[in-house]
Amino acid sequence: MTVSILLFLPVVAAVLTLFFKNEVAKHAALFFALVELGLAISFVTGFVPNASIQYLVDLPWIPQFGIYFSAGIDGISMVMVLLTTVLVPLIILSTYEHQYKNGKALYALILFMQAGLLTVFTALDGFLFYVGWEAALIPIYFICALWGGENRIRVNIKFFIYTFAGSLFMLVAIIYLYLQTPSKLYDIHSFYELSLSLKQQNWIFWGFFIAFAIKMPIFPFHTWQPDTYTEAPTAGTMMLSGIMLKMGIYGVIRWLIPNAPNAFAYWGYYALILSVIGIVYGSVIAFRQKDGKRLVAYSSIAHVGLIAAGIFAWSVQGVQGAMIQMISHGINVVGMFFIWDIISRRLGTRDISLMGGIAKVAPKFSIAFLIIVLGTVALPLTNGFVGEFLLLKGVYNYTIVFAAVAGLTIIFGAVYMLRMYKNVMQGELNELTATFTDIKGSERLVLGIICALIIIIGVYPQPLLHLSEASVTNLIQTVSAKFTATKF
Amino acid sequence: MTSIIIISILPIVLLYLGLYKAQKALLPVAVLGLLAALVTSVLQWTILDEAQPIYNGMLLYNNFSVAFSVISIISTILILLLSKGYFEKISNHIAEYYAIILFSLAGIIVMVSYHNLTMMFIGIEIMSVSLYILAGIRKNDFASNEAALKYFLMGAFSTGFLLFGIALIYGATGTFDIDGIRDWLLNSPRKIDPLFYTGVMLIIVGLCFKVGAAPFHFWTPDVYEGAPSLITLFMSTVVKVAGFAAFLRLFSACFLPIAQFWTPVLLVITIITLFVGNITALYQQSFKRMMAFSSISHAGYLMFAIVAIGAASANAIFMYATAYSIASIIAFGGLILVRQQTGTDGFEGFNGLANKNPFLALVLTVAMLSLAGIPLTAGFIGKFYMFSGALSQYRIWLVIVAVVNAIISIFYYFRVIVAMYFRNADREQVEVPAYYKFVLGFSALATILVGVYPTVISGLIK
Amino acid sequence: MELIDLLIKIALIVVIFAISLVVAMYSTYAERKIAAFFQDRVGPNRAGPWGILQPLADGGKMFLKEEIIPTNATGFLFIVGPSLAILTACIGSAVIPWGQNLEIGGRVIPLQVTDINVGILYIFGVVSLGVYGIMIGGWASNNKYSLLGAIRAASQNISYEISMGLSIIALLMVTGTLSLGEIAKQQHGFWADGYFSWNVFKQPLGFLLFIVCAFAETNRSPFDLPECETELVGGYHTEYSSMKLGFYLFAEYINMFISSAVMATLYFGGYNFPFMDLIHSPNLVAILGVVALFAKIFLFIFFFMWVRWTIPRFRYDQLMDLGWKTLIPLAIANIVLTGIFMTIFK
Amino acid sequence: MESLTSTIQAVPLNHYIFLSAIIFSIGVMGVLLRRNAIVIFMSVELMLNSVNLLLTAFSVYRGDAAGQVFVFFIMALAAAEVAVGLAIIVMIYRNTNSIDINVLNRLKW
Amino acid sequence: MEAQSLPVNYLPIIFQMLVAMGFVVTTMFVTHKIGPKRQTKDKLTPFESGIEVVGNARTPASIKYFLVAILFVLFDVEVIFMYPWAVNFRDMGKTGMIEMFIFMATLLAGFIYVIKKKALDWD
Structure with a gap:
């Protein structure tokens, strides 16, 4: 069994979904997503948690250019695949209450995007990586633009231009790397084996960095993000925040740092500073938000900043923290957006100041909300805690100051998250919130799964950490061996 | 070689069919004839690419020629299929329409297979003179008249430059044969005289005029806008492709030894072309004019292969040209349909198209994505080849300029998508005739097929 | 070239020039006489015996007439028109071989102004230029009749030029040269090696086509549409008077003379005459040759006039139809037949 | 002066080149400066003819007929x-009664 | 190979031209000088068979004339292509003939098309 089945199934599924009626399409899509999840789980069970690449597929694609359809799964990829395959059914399920116009197209696009994402996470060929990268971008553009809010056209074109611009620079970097390889291959391992001068590495570093920084997003490349999150339909926002921004992070781990180690050693410090600025910036802005969805969006900037900081610190703890935190953040942020989706669907607004006392009328909802908030603020025994602890540790080993700043920000984050919870759920019922009905059916299912995941991962993260540990360690050792320039 | 003969005789047959009022037979005969030409052309393909010059060294029908002939013929077939019912509305000389297009195609086939500057000149002129007529075929339409006159004057003007360049090169080398000129360059690099350099410069000017590269592009938008849409389509696809094929053939086979002389010139031209085309396209309110300007910027991308000349250049141009041609066919096919309904060339004519015509909107989206160079479409493969070529010569700044331009181009290509999907308008369903369905569907599939698995055609030229 | 040669050349040129003028002048007289003969009347008979001084009187009158340039006319072009017409008429004679070489005192004097190897092309060039004179004059007059006449003239001349060119091609295939001197030489005598040596026997159809075209090119009846008085008053020269009118009339007759000479040279052996090999004095042969040539020329001129007073004028559409739809296909057929014939009977 | 070739070769090649270049430049100037379509057209013809001259000169100099054959093609093209x-x-004139290219501004440059 | 003409062979043509030009100019000048000059307005108006002049003479002519002109240009150039062939006909033999016949067939195809298209019908 190779990874190709994992990549092609969603494409086929996407096409098939288009042939269903709108009402049936969501069931079909969910079915396909679950099949995909099943596949992924079977992959996990068969996975040997060492540094090797498994389930390898390697077919000629454009051989005269050294391009091969080559993909495989190592520990890092496995985590990402798991994240994707778990979240996609959840996201599809979360849309059950919506009546989307021309819904089958939405589900087809989601499935297609899943294929792109999985390609990114498993690609071992630079070209394939790029193609997957863009293949994930097109569907999300259409999802956001077709089913988005008022300003969707302007916001989405901004989003698209940003990400596309970034990715083109990445393409240039990839082609450049290819041209340096002695055997003219796009294979990632032949990229790894290159020893380029610092100047060349600088080019490559910036080519990749801009693409990934925009995707994550790192301050100051984030300006597309809050608008897009706000305007996008909830499913789109979830795809974006839950999975897509992980593409950037994964890219940094897999493509940026190993391919330009010396440039990273030179620039990593500044990248780290940018990440920390992002944490602070995201938190401060989030603190002032009235719109719940925007608040989550900015908090996401802060969290991603932390993940990025952990990676740029480039230690086993940091990267492992990033791995686990990616999953946690994915789950939490999907949950958070779903919460806000439920609220805005019931109340027609997302303005926090208009709310209050919902817990009284919707106890189940309030419990789920609370768990997700706690997960987000990284309370021990929730999933957020494991990741943030490791990340902070990684950053702490790098420089204490940044760890301190980042740590303070986490506390800060707890404040605004809890304040949000308080404002929305507690206090007096008003006219608006009195109409709130408790969650039911598919909503209950989704929130239930999310809460369960939050707690399970929080209590017992070991299997997940174990999955990626060997690969991460191996990667860090190989790359660190190449550092010639001194760190700051 | 038979294909040139078939394509030359075919229009005469069509003219006579038109004389005897066999209007119904025109399109089938034209398409069948072209298919025959296609087959004969493909049969010329050899694995080792060992074709020898024929007719006293006048023509060389090698794999390069086969590949470009094939794409030209296929594009023409698709364009002719789109013409079903189109020409009748413009003029009552339908047979002439088909015939002149095919005459032009005959010139194009010569252009992609010449081995002697004489034939290059003849090919270019057979093509151009036919196009002058085609541009003005809507006799009572002022814009069409103007397009024809401008195109004609500019075309003749550029021919002058081209010829003067050829004359000077002949003066320096004493031959029109491509190999002869190259041998002369290789054998006497020391005494290369100023005549030769001036000649090369003038040929560059002439050819840049013909392919519409800035700063010699100013006729392009007017002519493209004024000419009937189908003719514009023909000009911006087949003709442009052939122009670049001829360009490349000359520069790769002939002027390669002095590449360091002309690459800086072409580099500047490329960069200007990219920016001029893109930035002006950004401000257009008419879809047709946008396509015209964007075709200038595509000319810029195509120039990449010549600037970064090398073994892969032919393939790069071929891939890019193929992608660009089929995407343009979709775009213009869509434009013709939309225009028939709304009567406007503007972007607003596309508003809300997706609701009523999902198929049309989908294929147009594929076309726009391809033109913008998004992966999994043929356009991306084309750009990828171009970037690879340029980077392999370490022209990093050129590629960065190109990247910036690719980003700019997103704005205007996505305007169409935005209009179709995200803007609403009260509109009726556009009727899509079966011919159009076939052409558009075929082109969209080809775009995606090439985008996903480019090896299907990238092996044509080694 | 030595000075003496130069002087001889100039003398020859002047002589030929004078002869053309005289021939042209007396052609007018001949025309009137012949017309009178055909119409059974006397013709000019007042100036001199049998009216023989009539052309001189006409010429003198032309000189003394008032010169009018209409106000609406384009002055400069109005003068250029007739000048160009006569100029082109006069220079055509330069390549015609008038006779074999004379030998006087050991000096060879060719009776041809110059024998260039593109003689026929030269003739064609000059003939094509001729239409400019008419076109410019007619246009410059700014008169509707003139303009119509000019356009007709242009249209007619260019139409018949194609068939003329095509009919010559068959001849060239036979002769293999463009030099008129060479062509005349090839038609030596009258009978050689069991064949008639004159080209007319090899190219009868070609000759027929050529003579029809020659009629049209010189705007002679039945192709005198540009100046057909029943429709266009005077055609392109309606507005002309004085010597400018004289030039136009003169040009027509000189053209007739030159085209007769060309026809004689191309098809009727030029200066060659039967049994010329029996005469052993080269100079005598040369002089007799000149006489023979002029005899042929006068026959042609007579033929021109005969036709004029016999055949009615064409309608314009008939004229164009004849030119395009009859002569051109015939000329092409002639080429094809000649080609096949020559390939088979090498 | 034994042959045409040697006669032509008596004039330095550069003179032919300069002459052609000058005629060509006059043609280019005509195209760029004049506004009348016919005049522009004639200027273009001038350019073509300067090329013919140049090709013929080169052809004779090199004793190679190819140049003159090319001239034939240029003439056919012209x-x-x-x-x-x-x-x-003519078509434009019938629609607008003018052949001044300034009239042709319906399509913006 | 026939004898080449030298530039000197063209000299007499120039002489002849000069002679003719001299004749023309002299005559023109003389008639201009000796002719009477009694010009009136009526003499200087264009002749229109005695009635008042209407409009300008320079109006567009029938399109047919343009057509003839255009066709002439095309056919004349094609004819020029035949001259070198005709002169060298004997040397080229059968191949040359067949090639030129193909050329002429093409020409004829166009010619017949023009006729069938009624481009040369005057009505």
Whole structure:
């Protein structure tokens, strides 16, 4: 069994979904997503948690250019695949209450995007990586633009231009790397084996960095993000925040740092500073938000900043923290957006100041909300805690100051998250919130799964950490061996 | 070689069919004839690419020629299929329409297979003179008249430059044969005289005029806008492709030894072309004019292969040209349909198209994505080849300029998508005739097929 | 070239020039006489015996007439028109071989102004230029009749030029040269090696086509549409008077003379005459040759006039139809037949 | 002066080149500066003819007929262009009663 | 190979031209000088068979004339292509003939098309 089945199934599924009626399409899509999840789980069970690449597929694609359809799964990829395959059914399920116009197209696009994402996470060929990268971008553009809010056209074109611009620079970097390889291959391992001068590495570093920084997003490349999150339909926002921004992070781990180690050693410090600025910036802005969805969006900037900081610190703890935190953040942020989706669907607004006392009328909802908030603020025994602890540790080993700043920000984050919870759920019922009905059916299912995941991962993260540990360690050792320039 | 003969005789047959009022037979005969030409052309393909010059060294029908002939013929077939019912509305000389297009195609086939500057000149002129007529075929339409006159004057003007360049090169080398000129360059690099350099410069000017590269592009938008849409389509696809094929053939086979002389010139031209085309396209309110300007910027991308000349250049141009041609066919096919309904060339004519015509909107989206160079479409493969070529010569700044331009181009290509999907308008369903369905569907599939698995055609030229 | 040669050349040129003028002048007289003969009347008979001084009187009158340039006319072009017409008429004679070489005192004097190897092309060039004179004059007059006449003239001349060119091609295939001197030489005598040596026997159809075209090119009846008085008053020269009118009339007759000479040279052996090999004095042969040539020329001129007073004028559409739809296909057929014939009977 | 070739070769090649270049430049100037379509057209013809001159000169100098053959093709092309160009100009004249290219501003530059 | 003409062979043509030009100019000048000059307005108006002049003479002519002109240009150039062939006909033999016949067939195809298209019908 190779990874190709994992990549092609969603494409086929996407096409098939288009042939269903709108009402049936969501069931079909969910079915396909679950099949995909099943596949992924079977992959996990068969996975040997060492540094090797498994389930390898390697077919000629454009051989005269050294391009091969080559993909495989190592520990890092496995985590990402798991994240994707778990979240996609959840996201599809979360849309059950919506009546989307021309819904089958939405589900087809989601499935297609899943294929792109999985390609990114498993690609071992630079070209394939790029193609997957863009293949994930097109569907999300259409999802956001077709089913988005008022300003969707302007916001989405901004989003698209940003990400596309970034990715083109990445393409240039990839082609450049290819041209340096002695055997003219796009294979990632032949990229790894290159020893380029610092100047060349600088080019490559910036080519990749801009693409990934925009995707994550790192301050100051984030300006597309809050608008897009706000305007996008909830499913789109979830795809974006839950999975897509992980593409950037994964890219940094897999493509940026190993391919330009010396440039990273030179620039990593500044990248780290940018990440920390992002944490602070995201938190401060989030603190002032009235719109719940925007608040989550900015908090996401802060969290991603932390993940990025952990990676740029480039230690086993940091990267492992990033791995686990990616999953946690994915789950939490999907949950958070779903919460806000439920609220805005019931109340027609997302303005926090208009709310209050919902817990009284919707106890189940309030419990789920609370768990997700706690997960987000990284309370021990929730999933957020494991990741943030490791990340902070990684950053702490790098420089204490940044760890301190980042740590303070986490506390800060707890404040605004809890304040949000308080404002929305507690206090007096008003006219608006009195109409709130408790969650039911598919909503209950989704929130239930999310809460369960939050707690399970929080209590017992070991299997997940174990999955990626060997690969991460191996990667860090190989790359660190190449550092010639001194760190700051 | 038979294909040139078939394509030359075919229009005469069509003219006579038109004389005897066999209007119904025109399109089938034209398409069948072209298919025959296609087959004969493909049969010329050899694995080792060992074709020898024929007719006293006048023509060389090698794999390069086969590949470009094939794409030209296929594009023409698709364009002719789109013409079903189109020409009748413009003029009552339908047979002439088909015939002149095919005459032009005959010139194009010569252009992609010449081995002697004489034939290059003849090919270019057979093509151009036919196009002058085609541009003005809507006799009572002022814009069409103007397009024809401008195109004609500019075309003749550029021919002058081209010829003067050829004359000077002949003066320096004493031959029109491509190999002869190259041998002369290789054998006497020391005494290369100023005549030769001036000649090369003038040929560059002439050819840049013909392919519409800035700063010699100013006729392009007017002519493209004024000419009937189908003719514009023909000009911006087949003709442009052939122009670049001829360009490349000359520069790769002939002027390669002095590449360091002309690459800086072409580099500047490329960069200007990219920016001029893109930035002006950004401000257009008419879809047709946008396509015209964007075709200038595509000319810029195509120039990449010549600037970064090398073994892969032919393939790069071929891939890019193929992608660009089929995407343009979709775009213009869509434009013709939309225009028939709304009567406007503007972007607003596309508003809300997706609701009523999902198929049309989908294929147009594929076309726009391809033109913008998004992966999994043929356009991306084309750009990828171009970037690879340029980077392999370490022209990093050129590629960065190109990247910036690719980003700019997103704005205007996505305007169409935005209009179709995200803007609403009260509109009726556009009727899509079966011919159009076939052409558009075929082109969209080809775009995606090439985008996903480019090896299907990238092996044509080694 | 030595000075003496130069002087001889100039003398020859002047002589030929004078002869053309005289021939042209007396052609007018001949025309009137012949017309009178055909119409059974006397013709000019007042100036001199049998009216023989009539052309001189006409010429003198032309000189003394008032010169009018209409106000609406384009002055400069109005003068250029007739000048160009006569100029082109006069220079055509330069390549015609008038006779074999004379030998006087050991000096060879060719009776041809110059024998260039593109003689026929030269003739064609000059003939094509001729239409400019008419076109410019007619246009410059700014008169509707003139303009119509000019356009007709242009249209007619260019139409018949194609068939003329095509009919010559068959001849060239036979002769293999463009030099008129060479062509005349090839038609030596009258009978050689069991064949008639004159080209007319090899190219009868070609000759027929050529003579029809020659009629049209010189705007002679039945192709005198540009100046057909029943429709266009005077055609392109309606507005002309004085010597400018004289030039136009003169040009027509000189053209007739030159085209007769060309026809004689191309098809009727030029200066060659039967049994010329029996005469052993080269100079005598040369002089007799000149006489023979002029005899042929006068026959042609007579033929021109005969036709004029016999055949009615064409309608314009008939004229164009004849030119395009009859002569051109015939000329092409002639080429094809000649080609096949020559390939088979090498 | 034994042959045409040697006569032509008696004039330095550069003179032919300069002459052609000057005629060519006059043609270019005519195209760029004049506004009348016919005049522009004639300027273009001038350019073509300067090329013919140049090709012939080179051809004779090198004793290679190819140049003169090329001239034939240029002449044929010029004829075709005259035919098409005149047709276009007549068409425009009939629609606008003018052949001044300044009238042609319906399509913006 | 026939004898080449030298530039000197063209000299007499120039002489002849000069002679003719001299004749023309002299005559023109003389008639201009000796002719009477009594010009009136009526003499200087264009002749229109005695009635008042209407409009300008320079109006567009029938399109047919343009057509003839255009066709002439095309056919004349094609004819020029035949001259070198005709002169060298004997040397080229059968191949040359067949090639030129193909050329002529093409020409004829166009010619017949023009006729069938009624481009040369005057009505």
